Amino acid sequence: MSLTVDEPIARVRGEPFAALPADLYIPPDALEVFLDAFEGPLDLLLYLIKRQNLDILDIPIAAITAQYMDYLALLQELRLELAAEYLVMAAWLAEIKSRLLLPRAPSTSGEAEVDPRAELIRRLQEYERFKAAAEGLDALPRLDRDVFAAGAEWVESGTVRTPPRVELTDLLAALGEVLRRAELHGHHHVAAEPLSVRERMSRILETVDAVRFTAFTALFMPAEGRRGVVVTFIAVLELIREALLELVQHEPFAPLYVRLRG
Amino acid sequence: MNGAPPLKIVLEGALLAAGGPLDLARLESLFDATARPSPEALRAALAELAADYRGRGVELVEVAGGWRLQVPQRLAPWVSRLWEEKPGRYSRATLETLALIAYRQPITRGEIEEVRGVAVSSAIVKALLERGWVRVLGHKEVPGRPALYGTTREFLDHFGLRSLAELPALAELRDLDTIGAELYGAPGA
Amino acid sequence: MNGAPPLKIVLEGALLAAGGPLDLARLESLFDATARPSPEALRAALAELAADYRGRGVELVEVAGGWRLQVPQRLAPWVSRLWEEKPGRYSRATLETLALIAYRQPITRGEIEEVRGVAVSSAIVKALLERGWVRVLGHKEVPGRPALYGTTREFLDHFGLRSLAELPALAELRDLDTIGAELYGAPGA
Numbered sequence: 001m002s003l004t005v006d007e008p009i010a011r012v013r014g015e016p017f018a019a020l021p022a023d024l025y026i027p028p029d030a031l032e033v034f035l036d037a038f039e040g041p042l043d044l045l046l047y048l049i050k051r052q053n054l055d056i057l058d059i060p061i062a063a064i065t066a067q068y069m070d071y072l073a074l075l076q077e078l079r080l081e082l083a084a085e086y087l088v089m090a091a092w093l094a095e096i097k098s099r100l101l102l103p104r105a106p107s108t109s110g111e112a113e114v115d116p117r118a119e120l121i122r123r124l125q126e127y128e129r130f131k132a133a134a135e136g137l138d139a140l141p142r143l144d145r146d147v148f149a150a151g152a153e154w155v156e157s158g159t160v161r162t163p164p165r166v167e168l169t170d171l172l173a174a175l176g177e178v179l180r181r182a183e184l185h186g187h188h189h190v191a192a193e194p195l196s197v198r199e200r201m202s203r204i205l206e207t208v209d210a211v212r213f214t215a216f217t218a219l220f221m222p223a224e225g226r227r228g229v230v231v232t233f234i235a236v237l238e239l240i241r242e243a244l245l246e247l248v249q250h251e252p253f254a255p256l257y258v259r260l261r262g
Numbered sequence: 263m264n265g266a267p268p269l270k271i272v273l274e275g276a277l278l279a280a281g282g283p284l285d286l287a288r289l290e291s292l293f294d295a296t297a298r299p300s301p302e303a304l305r306a307a308l309a310e311l312a313a314d315y316r317g318r319g320v321e322l323v324e325v326a327g328g329w330r331l332q333v334p335q336r337l338a339p340w341v342s343r344l345w346e347e348k349p350g351r352y353s354r355a356t357l358e359t360l361a362l363i364a365y366r367q368p369i370t371r372g373e374i375e376e377v378r379g380v381a382v383s384s385a386i387v388k389a390l391l392e393r394g395w396v397r398v399l400g401h402k403e404v405p406g407r408p409a410l411y412g413t414t415r416e417f418l419d420h421f422g423l424r425s426l427a428e429l430p431a432l433a434e435l436r437d438l439d440t441i442g443a444e445l446y447g448a449p450g451a
Numbered sequence: 452m453n454g455a456p457p458l459k460i461v462l463e464g465a466l467l468a469a470g471g472p473l474d475l476a477r478l479e480s481l482f483d484a485t486a487r488p489s490p491e492a493l494r495a496a497l498a499e500l501a502a503d504y505r506g507r508g509v510e511l512v513e514v515a516g517g518w519r520l521q522v523p524q525r526l527a528p529w530v531s532r533l534w535e536e537k538p539g540r541y542s543r544a545t546l547e548t549l550a551l552i553a554y555r556q557p558i559t560r561g562e563i564e565e566v567r568g569v570a571v572s573s574a575i576v577k578a579l580l581e582r583g584w585v586r587v588l589g590h591k592e593v594p595g596r597p598a599l600y601g602t603t604r605e606f607l608d609h610f611g612l613r614s615l616a617e618l619p620a621l622a623e624l625r626d627l628d629t630i631g632a633e634l635y636g637a638p639g640a
Contacts, residue, residue, distance in 0.1 A: 039543055040569030057625060085569045122624075126566050129622045133554055134546035136619035140610045141524050145538045147611065148279035148530055150509045150520035151470030152320050153332040154341060154353050155385050166352060166360070168421050172430050174357035175365055180582070182377045199426035202367050202412040205399045243403055244368070244410070261403040267508075267526065274508030275526035280533055281470055292529045319456075319463030337456065337464035340481040344469055354470045379534060 041089035042127040044071065049124070056124050061100055061117055065093040096120060144181070200235035205244065208260050213248065216256035269299055270307040270314075277322070277331045281355065282380030285328030327381035356386050360395065364429060367412035368399045387411070395420065458488055459496040459503070466511075466520045472608060474517030515607035515614060545575050549584065553606070554621055557588045557599035576600070584609065 038044045099116040208214045239245035248257045312322040321334045362374045390396040395417040401407040501511040510523045551563045579585040584606035590596040
């Protein structure tokens with residue numbers, strides 16, 4: 001992340017904004033995207049530390065805490081919604097700072113005194129490792145983005161007599177794969193439609209005729225119950241929408257008929 | 263990067279990545295308007311490729327949908343075993359076509375191609391029709407009156423389903439993968 | 452037909468027809484038991500193929516699922532135009548979550564949140580599961596029995612890795628004990 005000072009005075013949401021906290025180097029126009037730019041309090045702290053070329057193992061807790069608080073104050077001033085984690089971190093930093101300021105209590109238990117910063121440093125280091133790991137992962141050549149599976153058509157020959165067996169899992173995997181690709185590469189958002197509707201659409205197409213009219217009511221089987229009727233109804237609407245079916249009514253309140261378009 | 267790769271290499275990569283036929287217009291569209299090769303240059307590069315593949319495990323053929331790379335028939339004794347093995351399998355293209363017909367019926371070939379992003383060969387549709395899993399339900403009333411495909415009773419029987427509604431939802435895909443992996447070891451490609 | 456084609460040509464055809472990775476066992480199974488090439492012969496033929504492809508629009512790589520033919524990265528500027536849109540970039544939150552699952556598996560969502568310092572949205576975990584890169588390995592025997600996540604073979608294949616050991620090395624954690632000493636003088640008695 002490279003955020004530099006470009007303009008000493010800037011406008012934030014149209015309002016001139018001059019009262020920047022000391023040591024705050026983020027250009028004001030970047031503040032609005034603040035919460036998007038940082039992945040959380042640890043990410044923000046890492047940024048504050050890196051900006052001053054400090055080592056994680058040697059952070060001046062008072063200075064970093066002050067800067068962190070400045071950010072939070074500014075964000076609150078801008079009425080940006082703060083994730084709770086940022087406030088938890090603020091409380092933690094304040095606690096560490098106060099413990100460092102207090103005189104060291106005489107060791108009563110004989111145990112080594114633990115640096116109150118130790119846990120913070122451990123978490124910062126740990127987060128930094130995985131932040132770097134995520135970048136490393138993103139840099140790997142990825143299928144469909146950087147490299148592409150190479151394939152050529154296999155035209156089935158007469159030598160295979162036994163037809164291939166297909167498991168349901170194969171079919172599902174193939175569907176998953178093709179939908180994934182479609183989503184990856186374009187806007188073909190294939191909506192999940194209830195299959196019962198799709199099946200009913202096929203059934204209706206089989207029963208209706210292009211010449212002869214079929215009574216609308218004949219498409220319904222009351223024995224199927226409410227759900228069956230609804231499925232049929234949606235299927236008919238879908239077929240009409242797709243211009244496969246034509247709905248005809250000769251006069252108001254007369255019986256409805258359907259036939260195949262064309 | 264210093265300099266673009268030779269035209270034929272770009273075409274080779276595109277044809278392999280597409281896994282289906284690409285026509286001249288599609289091949290042209292791979293290039294910036296300023297660097298677009300002429301149809302003659304494309305044809306010459308395709309001819310070069312075809313010559314390169316002599317004796318190899320791939321051949322370039324011109325079909326209705328454009329140019330397509332395919333595995334030559336003389337390799338059938340070996341390659342067909344890929345699908346003949348115990349969990350015998352159709353090609354990825356065939357399975358995807360079947361899956362789209364099953365889940366999106368009634369559907370036209372054009373609609374399948376739109377989702378898959380590449381042309382669907384007639385051989386695939388023919389194989390599914392011959393297998394008795396797919397049938398023509400009717401024709402869509404749009405220019406060309408394309409056939410509308412759907413699955414058959416036989417298809418349901420093969421998969422032990424009473425109705426299409428029993429087809430697993432896409433969300434179950436991962437679970438099935440896990441189960442499959444546990445039962446059979448790693449699933450094949 | 453006089454004589455079998457060279458081993459590497461058979462492998463080339465099979466890998467292209469499969470359109471995805473094939474492992475050694477799968478490649479062996481293409482041949483009659485009597486004519487089955489040794490693993491060494493297969494490896495040698497694969498090495499020959501890899502050499503043949505130098506400078507071409509295809510390359511041979513070994514991934515978790517076996518050997519795969521792929522269109523090399525340097526052709527991406529042209530080949531990716533086959534699809535209208537660039538594949539979506541993954542957010543940092545998604546990548547960090549994926550990295551934690553990859554390096555720290557089996558791991559619970561709570562453990563991921565602890566390292567990242569922020570909540571992990573369900574949408575991210577769901578997307579990784581649906582993508583097939585992550586799966587539930589089991590449940591941790593602690594209150595709530597949270598799911599333990601791990602990566603899949605598909606994840607490795609997708610990122611061109613043969614195993615998790617090939618992931619880029621994690622940065623070293625540095626020792627904390629020394630700081631305490633610096634701050635307080637001698638470590639506590």
